[in-house]
Amino acid sequence: MEIKKVKRSEDYSAWYNNLVKHADLAEHSAVKGCMVIKPYGYAIWETMQAELDRRFKETGHQNAYFPLFIPKSFFSKEASHVDGFAKECAVVTHYRLKVDENTREIVVDPDAKLDEELIVRPTSETIIWNTYRDWIQSYRDLPILINQWANVVRWEMRTRLFLRTAEFLWQEGHTAHATAEEAIAETKQMLEVYADFAENILAVPVIKGVKTPNERFAGALDTYCIEGLMQDGKALQMGTSHFLGQNFAKAFDVKYVTKENTKEYVWATSWGVSTRLMGALIMSHSDDEGLVLPPRLAPIQVVIVPIFRKEAEQSLVMEKADAYFAALKAAGIRVKLDARDNQSPGFKFAEYELKGVPVRIAIGPRDVTNGTVEVARRDTKEKQVMAETDLVHKIEHLLEQIQTNLYQKALDYRTEHITAVNTWDEFKDILENKTGFVSAHWDGTSETEQKIKEETKATIRCIPLNNHLEEGVCVYSGKPSTQRVLFAKAY
RNA sequence: CGGGGUGUAGCGUAGCCUGGUAUCGCGCCACAUUUGGGAUGUGGAGGUCGUAGGUUCGAAUCCUGCCACCCCGACCA
Structure with a gap:
């Protein structure tokens, strides 16, 4: 690929x-x-x-x-609701097609107009x-x-x-x-x-x-x-x-x-x-190598890649690989054994990295002799040779570690990217150069919120729950404020 | 919806200016040798050049409309 x-x-x-x-x-x-x-x-x-x-x-x-489908009239019953969705509704107006007698093309049959249009639900x-x-x-x-x-x-x-x-x-x-x-x-x-x-x-x-x-x-x-x-x-x-x-x-x-x-x-x-x-x-x-999936969500949590040269090796390696596969599966792990013989191990490694599979187990003749496997984790790219003893528990533990590590990494990134600012210049500077959430005082008015959005493209993402109250002045208007809110550019 | 760009085989592309039915790599199929980080060789298959028109003896190439996607805006509980 x-x-x-x-x-x-x-x-x-x-x-x-x-x-x-x-x-x-x-x-x-x-x-x-x-x-x-x-x-x-x-x-x-x-x-x-x-x-x-x-x-x-x-x-x-x-x-x-x-x-x-929702009858159009239903939408107009709640005023602000219709305002919010009117601009992006798909509408069904007819219920039949026909062949145009002149062009032989399929056209909407004008006789099949609905008495009341139907809206394709936006919610x-x-x-x-x-x-x-x-x-x-x-x-x-x-x-x-x-x-x-x-x-x-x-x-x-x-x-x-x-x-x-x-x-x-x-x-x-x-x-x-x-x-x-x-x-x-x-x-x-x-x-x-x-x-x-x-x-x-x-x-x-x-x-x-x-x-x-x-x-x-x-x-x-x-x-x-x-x-x-x-x-x-x-x-x-x-x-x-x-x-x-x-x-x-x-x-x-x-x-x-x-x-x-x-x-x-x-x-x-x-x-x-x-x-x-x-x-x-x-x-x-995810990273430059592809998708990175947390184990609890991964359709394939562990992939086993057998490595062999000759047929004699193949049967030895596959015997082990099958046994590991069965043991992991019995433990409730979503495991895949990739026994394709038309792709090289290197190709498979790259493919499963692209697809974000959290753990890869490689097993070759060397491992069969030594009673080991090579275990690679997707999140850190670390590889280690493990003794096969108690393999299932080790893998279960590793999956948990990866899950925790991914969360922690994301949390660290977010913690570093929540910046409290007190001046308008700082506000713009952080949004532009550091990015992330900006925690700032806001005077509570829609006008200020709108102005800030126009000038910086940042919106108020939310007022955090259990926000602690503190006296301050709005970073934009200078008016009094009782708490900081989180601004950011958003998708 | 406004501005800019792109569209050629499953994917990525050359050719377009200066018209003559198409290049290369990956992938695919067969066989052989391979397999511990994206294997190699030999042979083979695969294209109405996004789409609809127009100009022309002849269009991937020039012109027009349309469609889709990308980037920047506008829009977005």
Whole structure:
């Protein structure tokens, strides 16, 4: 496999595209802004799904499925929601094609116009809350805790593989509660679930915070988020959890009868993460050799590469390789034995590095004689010869070490790239030269936030949860401020 | 959607200015020798040159439209 080498340090964006393509994660499709997720990339996504799905169920949620199409009228029922999404909606206007009698081409049949256009969902709050109206009568029907795995469409101007595509895969949780307190608790709980998943599975440290009104979800009272920092110093929003108040209940007239026999509007949350997490994963750990996967997410955690010259060696080596394979598999490790005899070991080494396989075990005649294996780890590129004794435990331990090391490396990078500044010059200088998060006082106004965005392209990523309060002056306006917030350039 | 660039075999490319149906490398197939960091040799297959038109005796090459992608903007819960 001849791959074009693009250095991460020279052109981050080209490096990223090159990596996604050559690690066999995804490729551009014939449809503008839409990608094909290839089997290897999809296997990683499936692992993410499995981990998240388990966490959702552990916190009491059930999966369900709602339609891809939403009647246009539903969108206009919540004013700020329609404002937020109107500009990027795909619309279905007809339901039939026909052959044009003159040109013989397939054309839209003008007689097949829909009475009411259908919107291809950009998110499902409206169709779901329209449904919840029929599901909820009494406080006894609450809470409703539902998640949906789905695809959504947002007609973006400019797309990038995984980070922003016109169609993407995600999950969206939609819950209904009797009280504001309960809904807020749910919103925060799901933020914790996301943070736990990001840090313990993706090995990406995240900052938990709340969005400013400018950056809020269209229709939410509060948007909580987890923000990651990529290797090029740009921030990436990795997940959001919204407290929707009674906005959607009011828009869709969803009321319940309380114990006291009064009628109240229902309180709502929604929360989601998407295939964008694939982008986060790639941009957090990978290097010039290719993808680097945390073991807990890797479709292949360990690859065994047998090395042999003659047939006599082959049978000896393969006997051992088969035994290791069986032992590792029995221990629940996702292991692959690459017995192809038409590729050299060197080729295989490079290939599995490109694909980010965390641990490689090479075994040749020398090892068979000595009772050893050569173990190489992807994260540090270190190789060591290990005695075969207790191999499974050693590998299990190594996988854990790699998982921890990747997280620690990412955490160190992020810690170095959170810079507190007190002056406007410093603010601009850090954003431009050091990059990363800038922690600065802000006067709390949308105007200042907007001005800063116009002048520096940096946005307020979040107001960190449990932020400590301190007196200060806004780095831009000089007006009084009570806390620092995190700014960054973002994807 | 505005400015710039690119599009030739699965991938990366030469040829384009100065028109005559296409170059090289990797990959692929067969055989042999190989295999501890991207093997070597020999033979072979694979292209309506992004697409639709136009100019021309003749278009990868010149002209126009369209499509896709990349970079910079605008946009982006």
